[in-house]
Amino acid sequence: xxxxxxxxxxxxxxxxxxxxxxxCVESKFDRDAKDGLAGCSQAREGHCLGYYGPGSDAKTHGSxxxxxxxxxGSRTARSYxxxxxxxxxxxxxSQQQPTDECPFKGPNFQLMRNFLFAEESxxxxxxxxxxxxxxxxxxRAELVxxxxxxxxxxxxxxxxxxxxxxxxxxxYTEAVAAQGAxxxxxxxxLRRRLQLLV
Numbered sequence: 663x664x665x666x667x668x669x670x671x672x673x674x675x676x677x678x679x680x681x682x683x684x685x686c687v688e689s690k691f692d693r694d695a696k697d698g699l700a701g702c703s704q705a706r707e708g709h710c711l712g713y714y715g716p717g718s719d720a721k722t723h724g725s726x727x728x729x730x731x732x733x734x735g736s737r738t739a740r741s742y743x744x745x746x747x748x749x750x751x752x753x754x755x756s757q758q759q760p761t762d763e764c765p766f767k768g769p770n771f772q773l774m775r776n777f778l779f780a781e782e783s784x785x786x787x788x789x790x791x792x793x794x795x796x797x798x799x800x801x802r803a804e805l806v807x808x809x810x811x812x813x814x815x816x817x818x819x820x821x822x823x824x825x826x827x828x829x830x831x832x833x834y835t836e837a838v839a840a841q842g843a844x845x846x847x848x849x850x851x852l853r854r855r856l857q858l859l860v
Contacts, residue, residue, distance in 0.1 A: 663778055664741035672775040677783070683791040684784040686776040691831070692859060695802035699769035699809050704729055712767050713758040727757065728764070742766070745778050750817050769809040770817055777818070777826065793825040799856055800830040831856060 663672060676687035688699070704710040709721040710729050719729035726732045730740040746754070754765045766774055777794045784792035798806045807828050814826040831852060839849035 663745065663775065663782065664738055666738035667736045669737050672779050674776065674779060677779075679783070679787070679789070682789055683793065684780050684787065684789050685793045685795055686780040686783075688772065688776050688794070688796045690796070690798040690802070690806055691855075692799075692802065695798040695806055698805040699772045699796075701768040702730075702764070702766055702771040705764070705767045710764075710767075711760060712764055713760055713762045714756075714764040714766075715758040715760075715762075717760070718758075718764070742774065742778060745782060746774065749777070749781060749819055749822055750774075751819055754817055765817055770813050773810065773813045773826070774817070780825075791825075793827070796826075796828045797831055797834055798828075799859055800832050801859055803828070803830060 665672060674686050675689040678685045678687065690699075702710070704721075705712040709719075711718045711720050715727050716725060717723075719726065719732075721729060722732070722734060724732050728743060731743060733739050743755070758764065773794065773796070780792040780794055784790070796806060796810045810826065810828045814823050818826055835849050835852040835856070838845045838852070
């Protein structure tokens, strides 16, 4: 994704690969599920004015519509916007005004990075399919489910909407339990952890 430099690159919770697919899994469990998905740090730290368009770079006052498109000290230019072409709705790339909000300012940012990581991994390895799965306990999932649904419906282009999904830990646990002795042991562990959530 062009994430060079000392800043942390996209951190994938779980990466699954088969001969035909690459899938990134974003896991939220307790407090992190309550808090929801993370937004772009550039806006949060005041380096960006929070819209996608000329003049949004509040740190270096560069001409790029997104300050992540340009090198900044030891941080390399990110490739997010370039890689997203064709995978996201055309409105996502429209020039915005200072009164607008960048589609990646909020929780879409974390989902976008996971989605593009899966897509690029599949492309570079010759796998024909990719996807993004978000998982959280049902009793903690209200916010996360809304965020995933908004990303899928408002950001992801129609041919790829089915590549983004949410599943509860409860559903996952029962699927694991059906996988023999090793699966049963893991399922028991997960059930105990889920029972601790209040």
